[in-house]
Amino acid sequence: EPEVTQTPSHQVTQMGQEVILRCVPISNHLYFYWYRQILGQKVEFLVSFYNNEISEKSEIFDDQFSVERPDGSNFTLKIRSTKLEDSAMYFCASSEQGWTITNEKLFFGSGTQLSVL
């Protein structure tokens, strides 16, 4: 079964450093998402991306965050200057058609655990 792949599985960084989290969505999917989960808390929506632009973002997704689809397969989340509170598990997800056409299933990757020291 096709799956969403995320790298690295763990990322440790110093506060103030930039990090890039990488994702390879399922190949025929057109809608891409980032979610995060702080330890012991809910999974929270960060951003959705379609047709090479952000379609929706949450209040968490401030100017320190950016997303990019640099080529036909990768989808990245960049945090420019990490803060302690950015420590979380970051999940990438993709869907074929997105919510507004059908209630498409989201396929989630296994996540990148980001630890900011």
Add this chain to the structure above:
Amino acid sequence: GESVGLHLPTLSVQEGDNSIINCAYSNSASDYFIWYKQESGKGPQFIIDIRSNMDKRQGQRVTVLLNKTVKHLSLQIAATQPGDSAVYFCAEGPTFFGNEKLTFGTGTRLTIIP
């Protein structure tokens, strides 16, 4: 603000028994709900969904019940197996056109006792 929440954080069930995981939501405009299973070290995995025009939907060993009157849904897992041990989340789908996000509940950790 609107929220999706779970009644119990942990649940232990004897292998072979049935389990019921509950979820409350507060947005009466919600019309689509999904249950996800998250195993250790993995991302959320779709289990079953239900639209608000339905009261019940069945899958393989799983049933979701929706009570719109009290804004409550539940996930029933029949004949539980060790592989059912995981954290289960209910999530609310987008409530208006153009909205893309899922709103997750806190999660219930289900442990199957051999």
